[in-house]
Amino acid sequence: MNNKAVLTGNEAVSRGFWEHGGIIASSYPGSPTVDILESLKKYEEIDSEWATNEKVAFEIGMGASFAGARTLVSMKHVGVNIASDPFMTFTETETNGGFLLVVGDDPGLTSSQNEQDSRFWGKFANVPVLDPSTPQEVKDFTKIGLELSERFHTPVLLRLTSRLCHCRGVVELSDRKEVKPYGFKEDQKKYCMLPPYSNAQQYFMKERMEKLEDFNNDFSLNIVEEADADTLIITSGMPYEVLKELSPKASILKLAMVWPLPIDKIKNIVSKYKNVLVIEEMMPLIEEALRINGISAQGKAYFPFTGEFTVEVIEEGLSKAGIIRPLKGEVSEKTPIIPRPPMLCAGCPHRPIYSILKAAKAVVMGDIGCYSLAVQEPFEVHKTNISMGASLGSALGMAKVYKRMGIDKPIVATIGDGTFFHSGMTGFVQLAQSKENITVIVLDNRTTAMTGGQITPTTGDYFKEENLYSLNIFEVLHSFGITDITEIDQFKYKETKETILASMKREGLSVIIATRPCALNYKIREPYFYVDENICIGCRSCIKVNCPPISMKLYEGKNKKNSFIDPDMCVGCSVCSQVCPVGAIKRSSERAE
Known part of the structure; x- marks a missing residue:
């Protein structure tokens, strides 16, 4: 098979895992990575299931990897906190079957309670981190991550962001390549992390990260785009795609593996440039690592430490850094968009x-x-x-x-x-x-x-x-x-x-x-309710239950507003009728024609 399809980043992960011999996938649902496991369900060759929580999902993946199977575990960024107990010890072992941990970060807090930067798990847990930019790269990096995992005996973290998870792009498709699991090879020194075994494995992790850094120095997917300029911009992930839209007068180093960094490669490149600018969403992982290694670089002096890097954000940062012309003129006043915050559904229990x-x-x-x-x-x-x-x-x-x-x-x-x-x-x-x-x-x-x-x-x-x-x-x-x-x-x-x-x-x-089930998920709908405006006294008791179909309306011939229920939205839960003190709200099936 050699054709193409338009896939989201989440779907590209699933497709890449299937194409490259994936066997076991486990997850706990959390935006923005929910659709990874959902889209895996169509592949019969893969055993995929929702786990009780992220820790259990991770442990299922560990067992599958122990047995030599290519494994994928996915979760949102805060889910890694739950899974960190097994994660921080599993990384000490010598991974067998390829183990890919796919994490969805949420810059700008679209659907999360915090905005942690999962790239730092690479530094904390001593694992490599891949940071793709497009759905095509997502699929390719899924394959590369599995191969790196098996080559270097390490879990690999594939870091996505909300925009990348949900955006769509053209992806080249291939047939599945079977990679059969080979079973568990018992070795207590490798898999029983108790002292003194775990003490020895600290040196294994150190050597592994040194080998990965050497690999990254020659990694072909770390791409340099040279320009006749005195500034080098170092970036990765979605910010690279946004940066390209602005066509800055600068050379660009696009990193595929953001941890461990290819320090030797970067030192050779930056020697040609007067200025080094780092564009990375959220925390300054790359910027700080460069400074520690004696490379003068600026990033957060011009770009925010929080939020999603849109075209406007990167444009403003480049302007402050003098890379592009300063933004001129007043921003035209736009008609404000009325916000629509998320709300509980009609009939929500x-x-x-x-x-x-x-x-x-x-x-x-x-x-x-x-x-x-x-x-x-x-x-x-x-x-x-x-x-x-x-x-x-x-x-x-x-x-x-x-x-x-x-x-x-x-x-x-x-x-x-x-x-x-x-x-x-x-x-x-x-x-x-x-x-x-x-x-x-x-x-x-x-x-x-x-x-x-x-x-x-x-x-x-x-x-x-x-x-x-x-x-x-x-x-x-x-x-x-x-x-x-x-x-x-x-x-x-x-x-x-x-x-x-x-x-x-x-x-x-x-x-x-x-005990009432979700009205939306189970498509629960009973005959709708309506308001008899001749009985309604306008007390707004029904309004106080805060159900979306209920509002106040000025009926014909009335001089003050009475309650109104939108029949297209009402699912017939009956709560509004129960709080009405005068019995003005009635079920439509009881309406006299």
């Missing part, structure tokens, strides 16, 4: 929960998932939102302090079913031993909704006929010794409100499991 918590003025510890949107308007309920599973430990820590201070104020934590299994169970084990007054609401919508609806261990509860694996949260919590557990249907608004308020007043730990 989280809405009634947060409507109740807002009215109760509860102190709510938030977590990571769709329900993170409770931080924003119109709810503004979450008072903290840090990391996966952090709501539980944070609630306990705050409750302990409140107890010492004599503050009798209940603390509430919310967590989803995906996050419960990802990193919430250990927090619940700690809570089960506590005596503090804490209410935890588990939002079990049967899916990892925010990343596209991947399965969780409770998905099988909703699709029993498909014989999916199923794990019951109530039973898991009860096995921890937690006895105050209540299951609710949050679309029964009055019962849900009474349950939450009563739970907040009880002493000790109480857990509420909200």
Whole structure:
């Protein structure tokens, strides 16, 4: 096969892994890398699965690599924090089957709680880092990463960014090349990382990185584009593509492997130039390494340490550095674009929960998932939102302090079913031993909704006929010794409100499991509701549940606005009708024709 296709960066990873004999792939969903595993599902030769969390995904990959299979593990940048425990020890071993860790960074925080630079894992974990610029390079670097892994017995980190993951480009396709696994070759000195074995492996890592640096000095994909200029720009990844659009009067060194750096090669090149400029998103990894090695370079003096490097950002930096003409003239005033922040969907089962918590003025510890949107308007309920599973430990820590201070104020934590299994169970084990007054609401919508609806261990509860694996949260919590557990249907608004308020007043730990599934993922739609404007008193009680189909409208013949429900958006959850004090909101199937 020798044809072409338009692929995203994520799809290019999958295609490259398939073409080059990939066998095992594991991941935990997190933007921007979700579609890597999703697009791998069409390749029958590859065993791909979602793991409980990034640590488990990494450990599955380790085992496959131990057995000699080419392996891919993918996650977003914060996921590497979860996987770092096995990662930092696995890098001491001598990798067998090619092991590629694909990480999606998020410059500009499009969908993340922080903006860490995954290139630094190369320095921290003693592994090479590849930084592609286009979907074609993504596919090519996937192959190169697997080959480098096997040649140098090392995990290889393929670093993508949000724009590269989601952009599209023409990619040349090839047939699959089978690379059969050869099984596990037992050697405790290599794979049992206990002293003194791990002490000896420190020298192996040192020698490995020295060999990789020698390789990188001659790596053909580190490309020099010479120009008649006294400035050399060193860059990599997506900033290179943006830089090329500006056609600066400067030579360019485009790096393919950004760690370890090809220091000898760079020293030979920079000797021809008066100025060296580094363009790299986020932290100054390359700039600092050059200075440590005696190479005078500037970067962050002109370019920001945060955010995505768009054409405008790089243009401004080049202007400050005197590489291109300074930007002239005033920027024309543009009509402002009305922002549309992300919001919970119509019929989302989280809405009634947060409507109740807002009215109760509860102190709510938030977590990571769709329900993170409770931080924003119109709810503004979450008072903290840090990391996966952090709501539980944070609630306990705050409750302990409140107890010492004599503050009798209940603390509430919310967590989803995906996050419960990802990193919430250990927090619940700690809570089960506590005596503090804490209410935890588990939002079990049967899916990892925010990343596209991947399965969780409770998905099988909703699709029993498909014989999916199923794990019951109530039973898991009860096995921890937690006895105050209540299951609710949050679309029964009055019962849900009474349950939450009563739970907040009880002493000790109480857990509420909200059981409605995701309306969007499971395409749940009941007959829509409408407002009888002749009954509506305009009190806006329905507006306060903050469901997108509900607004205020001036009906014909009326002198003040009444509620209105957009029938195309309404999925028939019924919550608005339950909070209406005068019965003005009715189901369309009951409408008299």
